[in-house]
Amino acid sequence: MKATVNTALRLNGIRVRTAPPRWKLPCANTECSLHQLSPYIGKIKSSIAADLIERYSEPGDLVVDPFAGAGTIPFEAAIRGRRALAADISSYARILAQAKLAPPPSLDAALVLAETALDEAALLPAPDLNEVPAWVREFYHPRTLSEALNFATVCRRPGNEFLMACFLGILHHQRPGFLSYPSSHLVPYLRNRQFPRQDFPEMYAYRELKPRLLAKVRRSYKRFATPTKRAVLPFRQTAVEILTLPRQFGALITSPPYMNALDYGRDNRLRLWFIAPNLANNVDNDVTQRRQAFVNALSSLATKAERGLKPKGYCVYVVGEAIKRTFDGHPSNVVVTIMHQQAPSLRLKTVMADQIPDVRRTRRECKGVKTEHVLVFQRS
Template sequence: MSRQLSSVAQRAPREWRGSSHNVDYSCLHQLAPYIGKLKPVIARELLGQFTSSGDIVLDCFSGSGTIPLEAVMLGRRTLAFDTNPYAITLTRAKLEAPPTLEAANEQLAQRLLDSQRRPRCDQRTIPLWVRKFFHPKTLQNAVRFADECIEKDDPFLLACLLSILHHQRPGFLSYPSSHLVPYLRDRKFPRVEYPEMYTERELAPRLAAKLARTYKHGAKVNRSKVLQIAQVGVADLKLDFEVDAIVTSPPYMNALDYVRDNRLRMWFLDRSTVDYSPEPTERQMQSDAITAAFASNALRYLRKGGHCVLVVGETVLRKRVKTHPAERMLARLTAEYPKLRVEHVIRDKIPDVRRSRRTEGATKRELVLVLKKG
């Protein structure tokens, strides 16, 4: 970390280390897995400290929708954008959830009925790497349900489906596999010894159980606070007004594989998804282009005196490449806006394996850069 940042850095509050499962709307926050998602308690603390009630808060890398959901809960108005279709599906699902469990179950019943009326798909057109996760009948029903949700523009039930796609537990749809990142666990659970784990898994009862878990503590969202959610990259962002604050977590350069790690869920959203594809932030030049677009485009919508709060990796060591994304990003932003002032730097340790690799790669610490536009 550079002298400029280390001289003003402070440790993250102790409460950031606690569990997020007891906060309000925790079940909505846990709607579906997402690699590298921000803890709700961190988003809430940052929004509470650097924004005010009624403020318009922009998150142009919304990911799983943690920041937009917390912003609405705190009485802010929110704008959420991302290029990843899974990210936007999750963000919309959380902010457009039906107000009650009864309403959600009615919606589910209709979607299930309509999906069964859809023509059967030719499973020979489905890639082998997708087919190997599911019993053929389970896959047939899941694909038709996904297509029905996509056609009816129902991100909430679509996200519920994606959340139970793969795991070894009985409440999920796949053969035994890992939960966050899809890998078959057929060596640990051989078909000969565990034949019950390779039978057809019915869709309806598992989706109903998912809804019951989601609404366990209530899930009513004030939709009037949601100004816009769209699958838009930061370079193409266009607004007709200024925002009071930008609170976001840009993708860390060379740190996480958002498409690969979500590839099975991504395939249900976009059938052109392949088993592996490179990330746009895998190379320094591409990562710098995203930062440059943020500097030249997103920051121009921030009002004078407004805060820009960025959650960025401190140091990334992966694939034999060591980078310092926080320093590099700050240098580019201040070059574009010389009057952009660093107000606070908060340093936080990341013990969660979902945000860093077991091999000690990726990033183990992140910095929260709090900037003010002069």
């Protein structure tokens, strides 16, 4: 028997409203191009993040996002006169969020940084490709891989997160501006059946890093905005369970991991390998895998919200709804139950449902996340 999505029109007595129609409008050509540094699974649309920030926080508020991912919510908060605190367990999230929240101040400065790093990388000794795992090697022409390995070495130095983010953003895809053999962009799969080497030899040729990286840097500054330094608190790479939050904050706006539906470690495996090649199976977290881990993480967060949210402040969760037979509780219901138990001074005020169109879904053919619920709690 197939599991069904909870389509009830009420959640905990609150009528489920349809999300504002403007959330459906595309924003790829209007948002700040730093949002497009590199793809991130489960990333919230920047226009939705902006809307939630405008509605549920005030200028000057500290907005906290403990599952910050690519930093979409903290970035939109910080350019809207709020202060932002971003945290996430993932090293890939750390790089994207730091790149976005503290990029070089101008395109010229970014190009100088990139040229200097490319020069430094060119001076490093040639890497031993035999030390690279076969599953990584199969994505690249050997010369491209040598350049990529040395450039990643330079990018791993603290302060080079923006360059690392640009590099990760061109790591795999089939378009000419990318470094790999033909493969998908979001999740790394070779497309050598679709593009056999004998029929598409140009797709398997050497791809020089430098012009591609510089073009990527330029693209990142197409629509540029940057938060002031004062607006951004240092990124915390940590599990939410051990995250310490400031004594008081104005709003908590976050999208928790999609329980059961997405596997961040597997889906980001190539990028994670370049970030930390020595950490094989550099897996981000196990929250997305197991219900109990999700419950633990959300319980810990609820306690922190109960303790630190300012009076009348909002706590907003954008909860992905996973359809999975093995999971016996709807994620929104789970979040509401946890909040009821751990954060009794916060009341559920609004519930919105947003259907995710296929184009925004990660794996289109699979049974993945289909709707998101936005749960808005307010401190009494």
